[in-house]
Amino acid sequence: MGDYFERIVDVEVGAAEAEALGARVVDWMVARGLLTRGMSSESMYSSKVEAGYVPGAQWAGIADNWGADWLPGPVAVIVGRHPHHGGQGETEPEYATCPHCATRTVIIDYPNRWEAEPTVWQPFSSAIEEWVTAGAGDVTCRTCRTSAPISTWTWSDDFALGTLAVEFWHWPPLPDTFVSELVAQLGHRTVHHTGKF
Ligand SMILES: [Zn+2]
Numbered sequence: 253m254g255d256y257f258e259r260i261v262d263v264e265v266g267a268a269e270a271e272a273l274g275a276r277v278v279d280w281m282v283a284r285g286l287l288t289r290g291m292s293s294e295s296m297y298s299s300k301v302e303a304g305y306v307p308g309a310q311w312a313g314i315a316d317n318w319g320a321d322w323l324p325g326p327v328a329v330i331v332g333r334h335p336h337h338g339g340q341g342e343t344e345p346e347y348a349t350c351p352h353c354a355t356r357t358v359i360i361d362y363p364n365r366w367e368a369e370p371t372v373w374q375p376f377s378s379a380i381e382e383w384v385t386a387g388a389g390d391v392t393c394r395t396c397r398t399s400a401p402i403s404t405w406t407w408s409d410d411f412a413l414g415t416l417a418v419e420f421w422h423w424p425p426l427p428d429t430f431v432s433e434l435v436a437q438l439g440h441r442t443v444h445h446t447g448k449f
Pocket residue numbers: 350351352353354355393394395396397398
């Protein structure tokens with residue numbers, strides 16, 4: 253129980269605005285009765301924050317017919333530059349897409365390989381580390397030889413870099429209508445992950 257999550261990552265918001273935007277999204281969910289301002293760490297296993305907001309009285313309003321005895325866990329708001337992984341564990345992304353030429357660089361060659369090719373992944377991994385610690389890191393595309401900030405590369409659906417993420421722990425599957433409303437509140441491009449701790 254409690255080990256499933258659904259996550260919306262804002263992949264565009266800048267580090268300076270992420271905290272205020274996260275607070276606005278919490279205000280919006282509190283105003284709808286989906287969350288309270290109470291915090292709990294029960295039933296959540298985020299590797300990035302200790303506690304999340306406790307569901308409010310109206311939480312079931314976005315999860316019709318899911319059963320009255322379901323108890324959703326907290327909703328965590330993660331602010332700060334982080335790599336986010338969908339699925340289970342922290343597997344590297346399957347591929348990265350160059351922002352200039354749109355060529356995909358394959359990082360894990362499924363189903364032939366189940367691990368990242370070290371020489372391919374290394375420059376991405378270094379740039380991600382630089383981005384996390386210093387706010388910027390570049391990678392040169394193997395195809396077009398153009399260097400681009402790591403934050404402008406896009407990824408297979410299982411991976412995202414973002415400075416704001418909202419994680420729903422052990423909620424029923426979020427309906428598309430609610431996800432669209434949440435994305436509209438963020439006002440940026442987002443990546444939607446589901447996964448298991
Ligand atoms: Zn390229």
